[in-house]
Amino acid sequence: MTTMREVADRAGVSIATVSFVLNDTKPVTPATRERIETAMAELGFRRNAMARALASRRSHLLALAYPALEHKLGSTGMEFVTGAAAAAREMEYHLVLWPVSNDATELGELVADGLADGVLLMEVLLDDPRIEVLQRAGLPFSLIGRTADPDALDYVDIDFDQTMTIALDHLQELGHQRIALLQEGPLQRLLQSYGPKRRTRQAFRRMTRHRGLDVVVLDCPPTVGGGRQAVTRLVAEHPDLTAIMVQNEHAAAGVVSGLQSVGVAVPRDMSVLSFLTSPDMAMMSDPELTMLRAPGTALGDLGVRRLIDLVEAKPRPTEPAAPQLIPCELVAGETTAAAPSR
Amino acid sequence: MTTMREVADRAGVSIATVSFVLNDTKPVTPATRERIETAMAELGFRRNAMARALASRRSHLLALAYPALEHKLGSTGMEFVTGAAAAAREMEYHLVLWPVSNDATELGELVADGLADGVLLMEVLLDDPRIEVLQRAGLPFSLIGRTADPDALDYVDIDFDQTMTIALDHLQELGHQRIALLQEGPLQRLLQSYGPKRRTRQAFRRMTRHRGLDVVVLDCPPTVGGGRQAVTRLVAEHPDLTAIMVQNEHAAAGVVSGLQSVGVAVPRDMSVLSFLTSPDMAMMSDPELTMLRAPGTALGDLGVRRLIDLVEAKPRPTEPAAPQLIPCELVAGETTAAAPSR
DNA sequence: CTGAAAGCGCTTACAG
DNA sequence: CTGAAAGCGCTTACAG
Structure with missing residues (x-):
């Protein structure tokens, strides 16, 4: 390991001056700067991270x-x-x-x-x-x-309002009027205070009301099985739904397969939109999920x-x-x- | 920020002694240890990570x-x-x-x-x-x-040999004799020298030969579409296959959906085993993938x-x-x- | 068992 | 523009 001391010696300057060119923190004559820089290059000098951190009170x-x-x-x-x-x-x-x-x-x-x-x-x-x-x-x-x-x-x-606007615009352009929102739940201690769920729900309620849409909001476990079960009940109780937004990717996959197993074709009979989702996951589903991709x-x-x-x-x-x-x-x-x- | 100096002063010892109890690096009388520890507790002392790193030449x-x-x-x-x-x-x-x-x-x-x-x-x-x-x-x-x-x-x-043994045991117990291995490819510059692919392939070739199984080995793009296309060709050219191992989770999902779209039921007509896979992914597929779970x-x-x-x-x-x-x-x-x- | 002191490799007022 | 020196907050021989 080569230190600033060695660089300074080789360039015939003090370590302070080396530090000045390193940090560009004080003016240094082109000539000496030059000498220092070649010395650093020749020695392959790299300033020690710990020493710098301690002295500068900044660890990076x-x-x-x-x-x-x-x-x-x-x-x-x-x-x-x-x-x-x-x-x-x-x-x-x-x-x-x-x-x-x-x-x-x-x-x-x-x-x-x-x-x-x-x-x-x-x-x-x-x-x-x-x-x-x-x-x-x-x-x-x-x-x-x-x-x-x-x-x-x-x-x-995430801009939940804007995301919801995009989602609703998409569904409305396709003619959907009766839409469900399926989210993770029942709320556990921790998730109770989890923002994305609450903000999505609020945006959904507010915007669908404003647009005059019929809605259902439901919770289900964040699993494939959870989505499957929930959707079965959902279509039974709300036969007029034409689209479902799902805020958990596993549940979304379950919703798709659950629908198909009760004879509801996706997307012909029912559209499914997966919220805050990653491409990796969405692609695994068959048919592939249409999603609102989380900007991770x-x-x-x-x-x-x-x-x-x-x-x-x-x-x-x-x-x-x-x-x-x-x-x-x-x-x-x-x-x-x-x-x-x- | 409270330093060792302050702890030492309050305990009426030198900073060296504080360091000794902190690192348990030299014997210290119970009495002074006691004094030092209460001083640390009262001051809420935490030793500075950078200073420690610099002095001990160990950053942790x-x-x-x-x-x-x-x-x-x-x-x-x-x-x-x-x-x-x-x-x-x-x-x-x-x-x-x-x-x-x-x-x-x-x-x-x-x-x-x-x-x-x-x-x-x-x-x-x-x-x-x-x-x-x-x-x-x-x-x-x-x-x-x-x-x-x-x-x-x-x-x-990963123990590729052991993993392959588990996989082949599983398939053989189910009566499979003609098995394909589908891996990522064609080899790109980088993947050319990627170990898991080569080791899996070698284990597959060696063990299936030893067990007297009929095999096919094929490459496909690591995507759902890649798996779908590959499997279509695969079953056409090898109608006697009964099981396929896939070494990419997206391709595995594609294989499943590709099979079903050409009228091959999974798992009734064809078994699919997903290699080096995570549960998160496997669960997204419908039907859920049987996998060899990567021990990440x-x-x-x-x-x-x-x-x-x-x-x-x-x-x-x-x-x-x-x-x-x-x-x-x-x-x-x-x-x-x-x-x-x- | 405890302490005084050097040292880790830098940065940064302070002087000149 | 450059340097001598103090200092960052610890650890660690070295003495006693």
Whole structure:
């Protein structure tokens, strides 16, 4: 390992000057800069990350905190992680993974270790105890998703309203008037305070009312079997439905197969639209699911860039930056079509 | 932030002594230990990670390097990552993500930064340029997967032989005699040197010959459409096949739907077995895929623990530890059944 | 069993 | 524009 000392000696300067060219933090004569740069190149010098971190009080490490228990991050979760890691890399930061329990003590300890310059929080709950811990620690952080009242926080999230608009536009253009929304449930302790479910439901209720559509809202377990059972009941009780939105990919697959097993053809007799879904999953279904693709990579990328902005902000900002909301993209599959005429 | 200095002052000792109890590295009288521990508790002291790293020349950071380009890590890749992160956490290490290009220069630079104590390499190629870089750097590393000639290396991998034995046992118990293996292909530059494909194929060829089974081996694109097309040709050219093993989950789904669309019922007329697959994916297919479940979490966990062993080994070991191979687990779905009698 | 001191490899006022 | 020196918060021989 070659140190700044060796570079300085070889270039005939002090280590301070080496540091100045490395960080471009003070003016240096072209001539000496030149000498230093060739010395660095010849020695293959790379500045030690730990020493830099300690001296500059900046580790260039960003932590990604996610709930350790549900160690199913899912396909969208993975997109999020890789998107965040790629953005961090591009900005010359590193992303470190913090699988922590949802009670915030573990997170608090990690934060106190002074390892990370900032924290990115995934799977944010509507009332999330982790946030208070981060605030008290005074460490920069931003959220993927948001709490019930996120105005004072820095976050990126899915644009649920816009996504719902896209979904309803799609279905209405196809002539659908009676639409069901099927979501994960019954609410468990944890999901009770889970934003995407609530926000989707609210947008659905509000917008369908405004558009004068007939709707049904139902919960089912987030599994293939759950979707299958739920849809059987659903079509029995609401024979006039022509389209179903499903907010869980496994349930969506179950809905499709459940429909077909009771003689309802998809998409001829019934359209199915899978909400907040990843292509990997949607393609596995037969017929392939039409989906609103969750913007996992984009959110990961954005989240990291915002966090870096926060970390590097010269005076600590008092107001959070305006939140960024990204809608899901409609990706045509084979499960939506014109509503059957009656 | 409270430092060791403050703890030492409050306990009336030197910072050296504080360090000794923190690291349990020298005997300390119960009485002073007591004083120090209460001082730490009262102050909420947490030792600074950067300072510790610099002084001890150990960062407690482990890097997970994966190819940045194919930023599809897939469902098993995710299991691997979360398994590794959880194990690292449990061992009081941190996992940092290094999405790097497959040419090894980027990896070389990161290694030279002195950030990580060791590197875990994912998606190992049969001839992998990254390995030489790590060897030359002298940094501990271990592999998930292995090169063509891995004897001198430290790795964990899937036990392909054992997995193939489980698969063939399963199919033979069901009476299957004529079996196809469908894998990803045609080989692209990168996949050409991809181990799992080659090892599966070799195990398949060797074991089926030994068991006196009739076989077909074929490549297809790793997509639903690829599987669908391939299987259509396959059954036309080999009408006596009764079972197909597929080494890509998307292709497996395509095989199932392709078969049904040409009037071959699954599993009545044809069994389909999905190789190295994740439950998340298998469940999306209809009927649900019978699979050999890839041990993603276990490999991630093991890989990290081995790497930590390496990092902490007192004299640098000259021989690698014996490799650990983990077979896939057979998970019953709905796509395998007794061979049709002819 | 405990402490004084050097040192890890950088950054950053402070002087000149 | 450049350098000497203090300092980041720990660990670790070395003494006693």
